[in-house]
Amino acid sequence: MSLCEWHIAVKLAEQPLAPKSILRLPETELGECPLGGCSISQLKQLITGKLQESVPDPELIDLIYCGRKLRDDQTLDFYGIQSGSTVHVLRKSWPEPDQKPEPVDKVAAVREFRVLHTALHSSPAYRDAVFKMLGNKESLDQIIVATPGLSSDPVALG
Structure with a gap:
Protein backbone atom coordinates (compact mmCIF):
# COMPACT_ATOMS: atom_id res chain seq x y z
CA MET A 1 0.00 0.00 0.00
CA LYS A 92 -31.30 7.65 9.51
CA SER A 93 -35.03 7.05 9.73
CA TRP A 94 -36.61 7.66 6.38
CA PRO A 95 -39.19 10.41 6.50
CA GLU A 96 -42.65 9.16 5.69
CA PRO A 97 -44.23 11.03 2.80
CA ASP A 98 -47.08 13.33 3.72
CA GLN A 99 -50.26 11.48 3.01
CA LYS A 100 -53.67 12.96 2.65
CA PRO A 101 -56.11 10.59 4.29
CA GLU A 102 -58.78 9.18 2.07
CA PRO A 103 -62.29 10.26 2.92
CA VAL A 104 -64.01 7.75 5.16
CA ASP A 105 -67.49 6.49 4.49
CA LYS A 106 -68.77 6.73 8.06
CA VAL A 107 -71.81 4.56 7.42
CA ALA A 108 -69.65 1.73 6.05
CA ALA A 109 -67.17 2.13 8.92
CA VAL A 110 -69.93 1.90 11.55
CA ARG A 111 -71.29 -1.20 9.82
CA GLU A 112 -67.82 -2.85 9.83
CA PHE A 113 -67.31 -2.04 13.51
CA ARG A 114 -70.72 -3.52 14.36
CA VAL A 115 -69.83 -6.73 12.51
CA LEU A 116 -66.48 -6.93 14.34
CA HIS A 117 -68.10 -6.17 17.69
CA THR A 118 -70.77 -8.82 17.16
CA ALA A 119 -68.21 -11.41 16.06
CA LEU A 120 -65.98 -10.72 19.08
CA HIS A 121 -68.90 -11.10 21.52
CA SER A 122 -70.70 -14.02 19.88
CA SER A 123 -67.81 -16.30 18.90
CA PRO A 124 -65.23 -17.26 21.55
CA ALA A 125 -63.07 -18.96 18.90
CA TYR A 126 -62.97 -15.78 16.77
CA ARG A 127 -62.26 -13.63 19.83
CA ASP A 128 -59.39 -15.93 20.88
CA ALA A 129 -57.93 -15.86 17.36
CA VAL A 130 -58.05 -12.04 17.24
CA PHE A 131 -56.47 -11.64 20.68
CA LYS A 132 -53.79 -14.21 19.83
CA MET A 133 -52.96 -12.31 16.63
CA LEU A 134 -52.86 -8.96 18.46
CA GLY A 135 -50.61 -10.47 21.14
CA ASN A 136 -48.03 -11.58 18.56
CA LYS A 137 -45.39 -8.90 17.93
CA GLU A 138 -44.70 -10.10 14.36
CA SER A 139 -48.41 -9.89 13.48
CA LEU A 140 -48.63 -6.38 14.92
CA ASP A 141 -45.56 -5.31 12.96
CA GLN A 142 -47.13 -6.64 9.75
CA ILE A 143 -50.37 -4.77 10.48
CA ILE A 144 -48.45 -1.54 11.14
CA VAL A 145 -46.46 -1.87 7.91
CA ALA A 146 -49.57 -2.71 5.86
CA THR A 147 -51.62 0.22 7.21
CA PRO A 148 -50.45 3.63 5.91
CA GLY A 149 -50.14 6.24 8.65
CA LEU A 150 -50.62 3.76 11.50
CA SER A 151 -46.98 4.01 12.61
CA SER A 152 -47.38 7.75 13.19
CA ASP A 153 -50.76 7.52 14.98
CA PRO A 154 -50.10 7.88 18.73
CA VAL A 155 -53.68 6.93 19.66
CA ALA A 156 -53.67 3.68 17.68
CA LEU A 157 -50.26 2.57 18.96
CA GLY A 158 -50.85 3.88 22.52
Missing part, protein backbone atom coordinates in the same frame (compact mmCIF):
# COMPACT_ATOMS: atom_id res chain seq x y z
CA SER A 2 1.38 3.38 -0.92
CA LEU A 3 1.56 6.22 1.58
CA CYS A 4 -0.95 8.24 -0.45
CA GLU A 5 -3.75 5.68 -0.33
CA TRP A 6 -6.06 4.66 2.49
CA HIS A 7 -8.31 1.65 2.86
CA ILE A 8 -11.46 2.13 4.94
CA ALA A 9 -13.75 -0.81 5.68
CA VAL A 10 -17.42 0.18 5.56
CA LYS A 11 -20.03 -2.00 7.26
CA LEU A 12 -23.71 -1.38 6.55
CA ALA A 13 -25.58 -1.88 9.83
CA GLU A 14 -28.81 -2.91 8.14
CA GLN A 15 -27.01 -5.81 6.41
CA PRO A 16 -25.26 -7.57 9.32
CA LEU A 17 -24.46 -10.74 7.36
CA ALA A 18 -23.03 -8.93 4.35
CA PRO A 19 -19.24 -8.60 4.19
CA LYS A 20 -17.55 -5.26 4.76
CA SER A 21 -16.95 -3.11 1.72
CA ILE A 22 -13.33 -2.01 1.41
CA LEU A 23 -13.02 1.47 -0.04
CA ARG A 24 -9.74 2.65 -1.51
CA LEU A 25 -9.37 6.36 -0.89
CA PRO A 26 -6.49 7.83 -2.86
CA GLU A 27 -5.28 11.15 -1.47
CA THR A 28 -6.05 12.87 -4.76
CA GLU A 29 -9.80 12.31 -4.31
CA LEU A 30 -9.86 14.76 -1.41
CA GLY A 31 -7.88 17.52 -3.05
CA GLU A 32 -4.95 18.98 -1.19
CA CYS A 33 -5.88 17.99 2.37
CA PRO A 34 -4.32 14.81 3.76
CA LEU A 35 -6.87 12.07 4.36
CA GLY A 36 -6.63 12.35 8.14
CA GLY A 37 -7.62 15.99 7.87
CA CYS A 38 -10.71 15.33 5.79
CA SER A 39 -14.06 16.00 7.42
CA ILE A 40 -16.65 13.37 8.23
CA SER A 41 -19.03 15.04 5.76
CA GLN A 42 -16.42 14.54 3.00
CA LEU A 43 -16.08 10.88 4.02
CA LYS A 44 -19.88 10.50 3.82
CA GLN A 45 -19.82 11.91 0.30
CA LEU A 46 -17.08 9.47 -0.70
CA ILE A 47 -18.98 6.54 0.80
CA THR A 48 -22.22 7.46 -0.96
CA GLY A 49 -20.29 7.97 -4.20
CA LYS A 50 -18.76 4.50 -4.02
CA LEU A 51 -21.81 2.66 -2.61
CA GLN A 52 -24.59 4.42 -4.52
CA GLU A 53 -26.88 1.37 -4.57
CA SER A 54 -26.84 0.89 -0.79
CA VAL A 55 -26.31 4.45 0.40
CA PRO A 56 -27.97 6.95 -1.95
CA ASP A 57 -27.62 10.22 0.01
CA PRO A 58 -25.02 11.40 2.55
CA GLU A 59 -27.70 13.32 4.47
CA LEU A 60 -29.56 10.07 5.20
CA ILE A 61 -26.71 8.28 6.98
CA ASP A 62 -24.77 8.47 10.21
CA LEU A 63 -21.25 7.10 10.56
CA ILE A 64 -20.19 5.19 13.68
CA TYR A 65 -16.60 4.46 14.70
CA CYS A 66 -15.67 2.68 17.94
CA GLY A 67 -19.24 3.10 19.19
CA ARG A 68 -19.28 6.88 18.66
CA LYS A 69 -21.50 8.75 16.24
CA LEU A 70 -19.25 10.87 14.04
CA ARG A 71 -20.11 14.56 13.72
CA ASP A 72 -19.94 16.00 10.21
CA ASP A 73 -17.77 18.97 11.21
CA GLN A 74 -14.97 16.86 12.77
CA THR A 75 -12.05 15.21 10.97
CA LEU A 76 -10.84 11.63 10.66
CA ASP A 77 -7.81 12.51 12.82
CA PHE A 78 -10.08 13.86 15.57
CA TYR A 79 -11.68 10.41 15.95
CA GLY A 80 -8.42 8.49 15.41
CA ILE A 81 -9.59 6.92 12.16
CA GLN A 82 -6.66 5.50 10.22
CA SER A 83 -6.16 3.43 7.12
CA GLY A 84 -7.64 -0.01 7.80
CA SER A 85 -10.27 1.26 10.25
CA THR A 86 -13.87 0.04 10.05
CA VAL A 87 -16.62 2.64 9.89
CA HIS A 88 -20.24 1.53 10.37
CA VAL A 89 -22.99 3.14 8.32
CA LEU A 90 -26.44 3.61 9.84
CA ARG A 91 -29.38 4.87 7.85
Whole structure:
Protein backbone atom coordinates (compact mmCIF):
# COMPACT_ATOMS: atom_id res chain seq x y z
CA MET A 1 0.00 0.00 0.00
CA SER A 2 1.38 3.38 -0.92
CA LEU A 3 1.56 6.22 1.58
CA CYS A 4 -0.95 8.24 -0.45
CA GLU A 5 -3.75 5.68 -0.33
CA TRP A 6 -6.06 4.66 2.49
CA HIS A 7 -8.31 1.65 2.86
CA ILE A 8 -11.46 2.13 4.94
CA ALA A 9 -13.75 -0.81 5.68
CA VAL A 10 -17.42 0.18 5.56
CA LYS A 11 -20.03 -2.00 7.26
CA LEU A 12 -23.71 -1.38 6.55
CA ALA A 13 -25.58 -1.88 9.83
CA GLU A 14 -28.81 -2.91 8.14
CA GLN A 15 -27.01 -5.81 6.41
CA PRO A 16 -25.26 -7.57 9.32
CA LEU A 17 -24.46 -10.74 7.36
CA ALA A 18 -23.03 -8.93 4.35
CA PRO A 19 -19.24 -8.60 4.19
CA LYS A 20 -17.55 -5.26 4.76
CA SER A 21 -16.95 -3.11 1.72
CA ILE A 22 -13.33 -2.01 1.41
CA LEU A 23 -13.02 1.47 -0.04
CA ARG A 24 -9.74 2.65 -1.51
CA LEU A 25 -9.37 6.36 -0.89
CA PRO A 26 -6.49 7.83 -2.86
CA GLU A 27 -5.28 11.15 -1.47
CA THR A 28 -6.05 12.87 -4.76
CA GLU A 29 -9.80 12.31 -4.31
CA LEU A 30 -9.86 14.76 -1.41
CA GLY A 31 -7.88 17.52 -3.05
CA GLU A 32 -4.95 18.98 -1.19
CA CYS A 33 -5.88 17.99 2.37
CA PRO A 34 -4.32 14.81 3.76
CA LEU A 35 -6.87 12.07 4.36
CA GLY A 36 -6.63 12.35 8.14
CA GLY A 37 -7.62 15.99 7.87
CA CYS A 38 -10.71 15.33 5.79
CA SER A 39 -14.06 16.00 7.42
CA ILE A 40 -16.65 13.37 8.23
CA SER A 41 -19.03 15.04 5.76
CA GLN A 42 -16.42 14.54 3.00
CA LEU A 43 -16.08 10.88 4.02
CA LYS A 44 -19.88 10.50 3.82
CA GLN A 45 -19.82 11.91 0.30
CA LEU A 46 -17.08 9.47 -0.70
CA ILE A 47 -18.98 6.54 0.80
CA THR A 48 -22.22 7.46 -0.96
CA GLY A 49 -20.29 7.97 -4.20
CA LYS A 50 -18.76 4.50 -4.02
CA LEU A 51 -21.81 2.66 -2.61
CA GLN A 52 -24.59 4.42 -4.52
CA GLU A 53 -26.88 1.37 -4.57
CA SER A 54 -26.84 0.89 -0.79
CA VAL A 55 -26.31 4.45 0.40
CA PRO A 56 -27.97 6.95 -1.95
CA ASP A 57 -27.62 10.22 0.01
CA PRO A 58 -25.02 11.40 2.55
CA GLU A 59 -27.70 13.32 4.47
CA LEU A 60 -29.56 10.07 5.20
CA ILE A 61 -26.71 8.28 6.98
CA ASP A 62 -24.77 8.47 10.21
CA LEU A 63 -21.25 7.10 10.56
CA ILE A 64 -20.19 5.19 13.68
CA TYR A 65 -16.60 4.46 14.70
CA CYS A 66 -15.67 2.68 17.94
CA GLY A 67 -19.24 3.10 19.19
CA ARG A 68 -19.28 6.88 18.66
CA LYS A 69 -21.50 8.75 16.24
CA LEU A 70 -19.25 10.87 14.04
CA ARG A 71 -20.11 14.56 13.72
CA ASP A 72 -19.94 16.00 10.21
CA ASP A 73 -17.77 18.97 11.21
CA GLN A 74 -14.97 16.86 12.77
CA THR A 75 -12.05 15.21 10.97
CA LEU A 76 -10.84 11.63 10.66
CA ASP A 77 -7.81 12.51 12.82
CA PHE A 78 -10.08 13.86 15.57
CA TYR A 79 -11.68 10.41 15.95
CA GLY A 80 -8.42 8.49 15.41
CA ILE A 81 -9.59 6.92 12.16
CA GLN A 82 -6.66 5.50 10.22
CA SER A 83 -6.16 3.43 7.12
CA GLY A 84 -7.64 -0.01 7.80
CA SER A 85 -10.27 1.26 10.25
CA THR A 86 -13.87 0.04 10.05
CA VAL A 87 -16.62 2.64 9.89
CA HIS A 88 -20.24 1.53 10.37
CA VAL A 89 -22.99 3.14 8.32
CA LEU A 90 -26.44 3.61 9.84
CA ARG A 91 -29.38 4.87 7.85
CA LYS A 92 -31.30 7.65 9.51
CA SER A 93 -35.03 7.05 9.73
CA TRP A 94 -36.61 7.66 6.38
CA PRO A 95 -39.19 10.41 6.50
CA GLU A 96 -42.65 9.16 5.69
CA PRO A 97 -44.23 11.03 2.80
CA ASP A 98 -47.08 13.33 3.72
CA GLN A 99 -50.26 11.48 3.01
CA LYS A 100 -53.67 12.96 2.65
CA PRO A 101 -56.11 10.59 4.29
CA GLU A 102 -58.78 9.18 2.07
CA PRO A 103 -62.29 10.26 2.92
CA VAL A 104 -64.01 7.75 5.16
CA ASP A 105 -67.49 6.49 4.49
CA LYS A 106 -68.77 6.73 8.06
CA VAL A 107 -71.81 4.56 7.42
CA ALA A 108 -69.65 1.73 6.05
CA ALA A 109 -67.17 2.13 8.92
CA VAL A 110 -69.93 1.90 11.55
CA ARG A 111 -71.29 -1.20 9.82
CA GLU A 112 -67.82 -2.85 9.83
CA PHE A 113 -67.31 -2.04 13.51
CA ARG A 114 -70.72 -3.52 14.36
CA VAL A 115 -69.83 -6.73 12.51
CA LEU A 116 -66.48 -6.93 14.34
CA HIS A 117 -68.10 -6.17 17.69
CA THR A 118 -70.77 -8.82 17.16
CA ALA A 119 -68.21 -11.41 16.06
CA LEU A 120 -65.98 -10.72 19.08
CA HIS A 121 -68.90 -11.10 21.52
CA SER A 122 -70.70 -14.02 19.88
CA SER A 123 -67.81 -16.30 18.90
CA PRO A 124 -65.23 -17.26 21.55
CA ALA A 125 -63.07 -18.96 18.90
CA TYR A 126 -62.97 -15.78 16.77
CA ARG A 127 -62.26 -13.63 19.83
CA ASP A 128 -59.39 -15.93 20.88
CA ALA A 129 -57.93 -15.86 17.36
CA VAL A 130 -58.05 -12.04 17.24
CA PHE A 131 -56.47 -11.64 20.68
CA LYS A 132 -53.79 -14.21 19.83
CA MET A 133 -52.96 -12.31 16.63
CA LEU A 134 -52.86 -8.96 18.46
CA GLY A 135 -50.61 -10.47 21.14
CA ASN A 136 -48.03 -11.58 18.56
CA LYS A 137 -45.39 -8.90 17.93
CA GLU A 138 -44.70 -10.10 14.36
CA SER A 139 -48.41 -9.89 13.48
CA LEU A 140 -48.63 -6.38 14.92
CA ASP A 141 -45.56 -5.31 12.96
CA GLN A 142 -47.13 -6.64 9.75
CA ILE A 143 -50.37 -4.77 10.48
CA ILE A 144 -48.45 -1.54 11.14
CA VAL A 145 -46.46 -1.87 7.91
CA ALA A 146 -49.57 -2.71 5.86
CA THR A 147 -51.62 0.22 7.21
CA PRO A 148 -50.45 3.63 5.91
CA GLY A 149 -50.14 6.24 8.65
CA LEU A 150 -50.62 3.76 11.50
CA SER A 151 -46.98 4.01 12.61
CA SER A 152 -47.38 7.75 13.19
CA ASP A 153 -50.76 7.52 14.98
CA PRO A 154 -50.10 7.88 18.73
CA VAL A 155 -53.68 6.93 19.66
CA ALA A 156 -53.67 3.68 17.68
CA LEU A 157 -50.26 2.57 18.96
CA GLY A 158 -50.85 3.88 22.52
